[in-house]
Amino acid sequence: MNKLLLSIAMIVCSIMLQAQPLRFYSVVSLMNGESDFVTDSNTIVTLPTWGYGWNAGGASVMTVPGPTIYANEGDSVHLQMSNPSMEGHTIHLHGLDVDEANDGVPHHTGFILEGESFTYKFKATHAGNFLYHCHVTTTMHLALGMYGKVIIYPDDSTNTFYPNGPTFDQQYEFLLSDLDARWNKDYTRIGSFLSYAPDMFLINGKNKSISYADTSNVMHGQQGDQLLMRFLNVGYRVNRVVFPSEVKAVVHTSDGRVLDEAFTTDTLIIYPGERFSVLAEILDESPSYVRIDWLDPYRLSYLGCEYIPLNNDDFSFIPYEEDNSLTDSIALATFSEKRVVPNFKVYPNPIGEAVVVASDVELREFILTDLSGSMVFKCPAKLQTVQMITLGDLSEGLYVLSATTVSGELLTERLIKL
């Protein structure tokens, strides 16, 4: 009798397992990528990037953003990350309901160090739009390109984006991000995050003419079609999505959850980390475009814009210069008053027994203080722009390294000792 019950239980378990398929993805974290971008003067520049790649024919290939992770609601997802690069990385699954062991936040669950590999596991509990990114010194690793999107479909074969939701005719995914070309050009000289000033605005990792050449960044449809647009902001600036009068845009989901009441809008503001699903009915199929503005997060001043063409394969209508009519006087004032902070980079961070300090000005003195403000040590600098200093065997915790420039300015960097 017990054997019979056991057999029945095993059959039930196997049916349940079959009902929840396993999705397996394998990515590699890389620090040696390269991507082409278009400058404001409409020339193409190739910049170094970091990011997630995959193995193809025995070699690792990498793009920014990394590969999109797709699953159906109810699936189990295993996301393996191998790290052949020289620094620790992780994958943080932003917005997904994961347990702490699979959250990829290094001070809780550790780093995936050089030569190591780890499989993040989660259950796709809700249809929706989610993000993934490296959580090691996030302001640097994410800004250099270590991010991608996770799209969870409802567990049915209909053209809906959440269970029992409205149907769409075409769907598009727009991962919005930004990039400071100076940071990517030479990551050893990245200073305080205050110095981050993005000058490239990306839709699925591409901008301007390179973006229009990518068919997934250009929308098409006939009058009456419902276009599903998924917008995900993984950048460090605010996005303002401006819909043309040729569509009626209705916002249905926010951050992977269905809104109690969908709302119609011509403008949608998306803060860093937020995601929205918008169903837009084409009212007029003549050529138009959705404009995405990038705004400063503090005063919402205008920084730049990109376009998503709709039924529009002639891109000559799109201006290459920034549209100054969108820049109000407050924004201009903010720009001109912007403080220029010299690059000051301490590397690696989390710190070891010694660190390399790089700056774009000569330094004359270093002071290390702990969180209580007590001085741990003080030493003269070598009046060089790149130098190594020995910190010794410090106990775990947060420290602040201050350096004085030859002109008397104080530069600081927060250091973590694990």
Ligand SMILES: [Cu+2]
């Ligand atoms: Cu990383």
